[in-house]
Amino acid sequence: MGVKESRTLYDKLVDSHTIDQIDNIGSEVLLYVDRTVLNEYTSPQAFTGLRDAGRKAWRPEAALGVVDHVNSTQAERGALSLQPLDIQSDYFSRNCRDFGIELFDLFHHQQGIEHVVLPDLGLVLPGLVIAAGDSHTTTYGAFGTLGFGIGTSDIEHLLATQTLVYRRLKNMRVTVGGQLPLGTTAKDLIMTVIRQIGAAGATGYALEFAGSVVAELSMEGRMTICNMAVESGARAAVMAPDKKTFDYIAGKPKAPFGNAFGIACARWKDLVSDLSARFDRDIYIDASCIEPMVTWGTSPDQALPISGRVPDPDNELNPDKRRDNWRALEYMGLQPGMELTAIEVDYAFIGSCTNARIEDLRSAAAVLEGRRVASSVRAIVVPGSSEVRRQAEREGIDCIFIDAGFEWRQSGCSMCLAMNDDFIPPGGRCASSTNRNFEGRQGVDSRTHLMSPAMVAAAAVSGRLRDVREFGGNNES
Template structure:
């Protein structure tokens, strides 16, 4: 080990522990062992076709889980039939592939079905120190457990399935220090949106982020998942935080977590999963939590955001020519005017869901805002739980009644309107308050307009019929 790596970051420790072979030291290219993957019907077909063509087997079928989550409809009456012929073909081919290659499958009628990045943690399938590669960029979610999760392409999925490894380029290390107490109404979603706004959509390109600082301990494990999930929106290909007692308690008792003596041994190893005191980071970002307000996007990139108390920016006041053009294009697409208060923007739709914000704590926070209130007459509002398990738990707690009494549609689990791959889509120029992760042009439907915010903020917007400050309601919570 070189002198400069005598004190290692958490990211370096995980990569070092899984390095099978150095391929090109000059550029940090290694052959990396991958502990687990989760597959879906949308990003896996070509990989399986490649295996079939080459007559290869899956090296470790037990290390993979298949979940149908992208193309399935979320209406209350659920069958295996897909409304779209292409989606049906994908689901059928996925089922055939999982059967032929010996991979466990949670299809749309399975009691544990849900969005892949919600299902894996609730199973206890994600453990501290693991490497997890999957065909979805938001695999970074698993960093909340001290695991290294990252998205891979179709050819890499095929390579992984055949060899349990991927060719991987080491990343630089960035530490994001979350300092101080959180103000009322500020959630993990607001924190990560504030980070993305601060450093830009490409600010962490080439880096793995480690979330640290005294403010981290105030966030639940589900809140940390939200932050790691959206770290990819500022360019990071990995995001981690050191596992602590909250993480260990979250995992304990999960169906596939270690038991008995294995659990005791695992805890001993997991407690060492943290950056060494003398570890050097390539970049450091300080994020004082006291300065953060509930956030909302106004543009067509997650970094085009501001506090809900702010105004729509004026492109004329932006000095950088490229950013000015981006702002002008975004405002034209979104149909907004410079100087318009964000809290005055009327909405047509309200959506709570996605792998970012559809866990039980997200639903509890939304219900706290909605209890005893009604959705504005002009707003169609829907809640899509992150998994069938989350849906059952919410119903056991009576949250579904709160949502339905408020005028929200209570739907089945799936990716749904996050990426408009099924029948949950925005109509052209419909404006949506959304708890999802991306507000790109057309992301939720052709010419649809998306404003990202926390689930509690979505609930507040649904009641007001416009973007609203959740702190102005009589309930203000935050994870």
């Protein structure tokens, strides 16, 4: 009997879901997909295509519809919450009804951001393949799941066949050793990784995050890392599931229970990269050197420790990067050499599929308790799901935010991408816990600085970018 080839976790996930090879070398395969989540923004054309072709959804029970991208997050929900995008929401409701797909509409008690809702429910399980019409589907890699974003035509194909034509990725391992210092978080870690390898440095790769620091992170922290891995160009990110993973899943409404859960856990323990598995690229990060991070430019890799200064583009040797850096500084209204802590902000936003889980809200509340938002700042917090919102209210976290001067909103994508009435006006500058700081991401001509939720809270009370370690620090996601 021959020796079995060693495989990475990513390769095991792909292999276990491969129906057939499309090319001779196995680089392109027909992949079975276990589950998808749909939203009102990226699904309409796919449903229209199915309807025009007279096709049904192959496994409607394997899909969940969630309203999250375009809805208002006003504190009180009513008819106005659907305007002015009620046509889009209505069409989504009709599509889910006609194709037999369960829908969490705006008034459902479990409504929220798709990548927060699925883990809330226990629908993200180790060993699954989940594809969805949102690039941050990589979030699910925190569970030992292969999650990736797909386009509208792929959504149509997935709904009709439960399969996708899939091109295999190369393997990159990011090993994180040392220990995260006080006041630094998973958000600071992934921002450090993106800064180091670049916004396109992982293009064509699946990232596996490993090492002692990753093992010590909470599931919320792990989801933050896998969520933002896509900002380095990676189309997938995975982590080996462990006891923390199993404990997080246990008791969730849609998770296996009883003997079935025990059997599943025994199987999930095998979802690890083999010791001799070959990676195409290996990177090591010493977490002990990480500081609280903020972005200064218009790409997630244009980031620095909060103790730093705005860089001088003329010091960049690469002419393309030098040009991009000057453009970013012009757009952001900054000057080379400015201390980052001297940058004043007008808005503070805590939310998004990156950092709107209960642990994120707790970490920000720890900074805010007993303090007030600066009079020059409008501060907004949007829980990632209705369930997260209720849990925060049970813990009294909502009162801390409200007493500090934050607006306590309903769940949704909100100011992360400004597709609704939550946006930054032209020239406005926002301290944001989101995942992207592109030009216009939070509103036309808006300016975004990415950071952890605790750092956003520190900026909100200070009226400028601020080192959260001056507030005592914390070690949440």
